Amino acid sequence: MAEKATLTVGDKSYELPIVTGTENEKAIDISSLRASSGLITLDPGYKNTGSTSSAITFLDGEKGILRYRGYSIEDLAEKSSFLEVAYLLIYGNLPEKNDFETFKSEITHHTLIHEDIKSILDGFPSNSHPMGVLSSLVSSLTAFYPESLDPNRSAIGVDLSIKRLIAKLPTMAAWAFKNEIGHPVNYPDNRLDYCSNFLKMMFAVPSEDYEVDPVIANALDKLLILHADHEQNCSTSTVRIVGSSHASLYASIAAGISALWGPLHGGANQAVIEMLEGIKRDGGDVNKYMAKAKDKNDPFRLMGFGHRVYKNFDPRAKIIKKAADDVLDKLGIDDPVLEIAKGLEEIALRDEYFVERKLYPNVDFYSGIIYRALGIPTSMFTVMFALGRLPGWIAQWKEMRENKEPIGRPRQVYTGNQKVDFVPIDKR
Numbered sequence: 136m137a138e139k140a141t142l143t144v145g146d147k148s149y150e151l152p153i154v155t156g157t158e159n160e161k162a163i164d165i166s167s168l169r170a171s172s173g174l175i176t177l178d179p180g181y182k183n184t185g186s187t188s189s190a191i192t193f194l195d196g197e198k199g200i201l202r203y204r205g206y207s208i209e210d211l212a213e214k215s216s217f218l219e220v221a222y223l224l225i226y227g228n229l230p231e232k233n234d235f236e237t238f239k240s241e242i243t244h245h246t247l248i249h250e251d252i253k254s255i256l257d258g259f260p261s262n263s264h265p266m267g268v269l270s271s272l273v274s275s276l277t278a279f280y281p282e283s284l285d286p287n288r289s290a291i292g293v294d295l296s297i298k299r300l301i302a303k304l305p306t307m308a309a310w311a312f313k314n315e316i317g318h319p320v321n322y323p324d325n326r327l328d329y330c331s332n333f334l335k336m337m338f339a340v341p342s343e344d345y346e347v348d349p350v351i352a353n354a355l356d357k358l359l360i361l362h363a364d365h366e367q368n369c370s371t372s373t374v375r376i377v378g379s380s381h382a383s384l385y386a387s388i389a390a391g392i393s394a395l396w397g398p399l400h401g402g403a404n405q406a407v408i409e410m411l412e413g414i415k416r417d418g419g420d421v422n423k424y425m426a427k428a429k430d431k432n433d434p435f436r437l438m439g440f441g442h443r444v445y446k447n448f449d450p451r452a453k454i455i456k457k458a459a460d461d462v463l464d465k466l467g468i469d470d471p472v473l474e475i476a477k478g479l480e481e482i483a484l485r486d487e488y489f490v491e492r493k494l495y496p497n498v499d500f501y502s503g504i505i506y507r508a509l510g511i512p513t514s515m516f517t518v519m520f521a522l523g524r525l526p527g528w529i530a531q532w533k534e535m536r537e538n539k540e541p542i543g544r545p546r547q548v549y550t551g552n553q554k555v556d557f558v559p560i561d562k563r
């Protein structure tokens with residue numbers, strides 16, 4: 136017999152079905168609750184609310200497990216490539232060799248962006264934060280590809296939008312950086328792989344030879360894999376909810392980029408490095424900052440620590456910590472900020488406040504250190520996260536559409552004034 140939950144309110148009882156996922160996760164399906172009882176549930180921040188059923192990413196926060204389409208993040212980071220992972224997330228299976236070659240070739244041949252996008256870029260002041268520029272440029276694609284505006288028009292058209300977006304995001308990201316520093320942009324070099332092409336657009340200078348260091352390109356590829364999806368987080372939920380109104384893919388992803396920007400989400404990687412540098416400038420006293428993080432009257436938080444879902448080590452953080460050591464070693468870099476990070480981590484893992492609240496380092500604690508070693512400037516850290524998260528956003532948007540999900544529209548409990556009579560301004 137199907138499992139049910141019973142909700143009793145006063146003298147009435149309501150039976151609610153229990154839904155079980157493939158990993159035995161259970162949820163009470165309350166979709167009929169308001170119609171049968173007039174009640175809604177209240178859950179600020181959706182801490183206990185499943186917004187959807189999804190077959191893309193499995194995450195067990197207690198056990199520290201993360202899998203894309205069933206494949207473990209550890210295996211994918213070690214054995215796969217970012218574009219292969221993108222294919223896996225978006226189409227649901229690992230590609231056969233021929234299909235993958237076609238996919239890569241399609242991505243490679245859409246890397247150029249319309250020259251008029253350069254005029255939009257020129258309209259931004261230098262020093263503009265690249266995340267704001269990136270979100271705007273992605274949104275501008277709706278103007279260059281008006282046929283993409285209606286996602287219901289054709290499945291082939293949607294697939295083309297998907298490939299265009301994966302191909303063009305690195306170009307736009309590198310151009311957003313060039314705008315920030317006031318330098319001329321570089322055009323894509325389609326002879327290079329995805330990450331090498333991005334690095335060349337970021338760092339090549341006219342009239343100087345630029346050779347991509349494979350250590351840097353490989354490390355970047357791994358970082359993008361680790362960020363590629365993370366089920367129903369803030370930016371992904373944003374992408375799904377914007378898309379649920381049948382807004383286009385480009386409009387939905389532009390919104391996701393904005394949601395990612397905040398320091399409690401993707402912006403944490405920039406905030407972590409700024410915090411570590413601040414601690415270093417202040418003499419490197421990690422204990423002082425631990426005390427600040429625990430002081431409820433101090434707004435300071437230990438950035439890169441804690442996670443809404445992981446109540447154990449973030450598996451991505453484990454891989455990144457090791458990768459940070461490897462990359463620094465291979466590039467012969469000695470970063471004092473890494474020592475401060477390790478010092479903070481060591482204290483936090485033993486500290487009662489952090490242990491009690493299950494606050495562990497998250498993906499962003501060490502990623503900034505690798506980005507710095509790779510030469511990526513701090514303002515671009517969250518852009519790197521966006522590059523990595525793109526296939527996940529696309530896969531989730533596509534799944535939401537294929538499942539014909541209804542428009543996202545939460546309810547509320549109203550706490551404002553009851554009806555008041557209007558008083559004209561001269562009588563107030």
Ligand code: CMC
Nearest residue numbers: 399400401403428436437438439440441442443492497498
């Ligand atoms: N430093 C100090 N105290 C913390 C921290 C922190 N980084 N994170 C959580 N706490 C405390 C918090 O004050 C609260 O204490 P109390 O129970 O005494 O009120 C308790 O731990 C629970 O925190 P919460 O804010 O209710 O938890 P949440 O699930 O709403 O927030 C979080 C999760 C990630 C926003 C939060 O841990 C945080 O702000 N961390 C720092 C920012 C960060 O690193 N974000 C990146 C997340 S990983 C990348 C991504 O996927 O977006």
